[in-house]
Amino acid sequence: MQSIVVYCGSSPGTNPIYKEVAAELGRELAARKIRLIYGGGGFGLMGTVADTVILSGGEVTGVIPNFLAELEVAHQTLTELHFVETMHERKFKMVQLARGVIALPGGYGTLDELFEILAWRQLKLYDGPVAVININGYYDLMLKQLDRMVDDGFLKAENRELLIVATSVTEALEKMIGSDEDEPAV
Template sequence: MNSIVVYCASSLGVNPIYNKVAVELGEKMAALNIRLIYGGGGFGLMGNVANAVLQNGGEVTGVIPNFLADLEVAHATLTELHFVETMHERKFKMVQLAKGVITLPGGYGTMDELFEILAWRQLKLYDGPIAIINTNGYYDLMLQQLDRMVDDGFLKTENRNLLLVAESVDEALKMISDFWENI
């Protein structure tokens, strides 16, 4: 487990607990020599995960579309930064570089990334583990919706179970590690 994609917000949100967990994730990834693969931005939870990895001697690879880099939102001091043309290329490149995905709180972009990678996993286009860190119950309602989708016959139980749910950074990292050890 040498690299993990992290999906999360480009803003901080209103509850400081989300930033605390983002920084903790970055620190622990650096301590475990796990390279961060992420969207390349310098702001919000996204930027703070990257900063925590870098400040603790870890490596960070960003993947950013040119149009976002042109808006000056690209992080300036990453280990490596890839430029792509589209959001789809960004998401594809990120998961090509990683052995797992962890998702923190976020908005539309984060949800888009999470559900696209789950769909890819369901279709066997991606074979790695996918976890969320359910900080402060952030994903409780989404998890209820997924269960409703199973109950109403729109989502198979085995596909619902593709999403690993962690309550802490340590639990998420262990879930990703255990996934590879059990293959």
């Protein structure tokens, strides 16, 4: 696995554990020589992951729409930064560059990106592994909702299984690398 998209908050959240795990993910990506692909901002968990990868000697590619570059102040010390016009172009470009996706805690944007990539995975438009790192039970209620969708016949059980759930950085990466080896090359 050479590159992973990370979806996460542009704020740090209220619990320091979120920032700690974002930094741990950054260190681990750099140690494994996995390029970080992310939204290109310099704040919150996004900035923490990117800064940590850079400080740990890794490579980081940001993808940011022009209008957000002004609002979020695009990160200026990345290995590579792509500017696009729309949020859709951003999401598409990010997954074009990556072999897998990890979601840390975040808000609407993180959930939007996560559910869109899961829908693409379900429709076979994307074949990389998709994982959430369920820090501090952050995704517990979302996971219960997915189970309810299966129970009520709106989501097939095999599509529910497309989402890898981990409680640590190491567990997420190991599960993703294992599932990536099982998948045919793109």
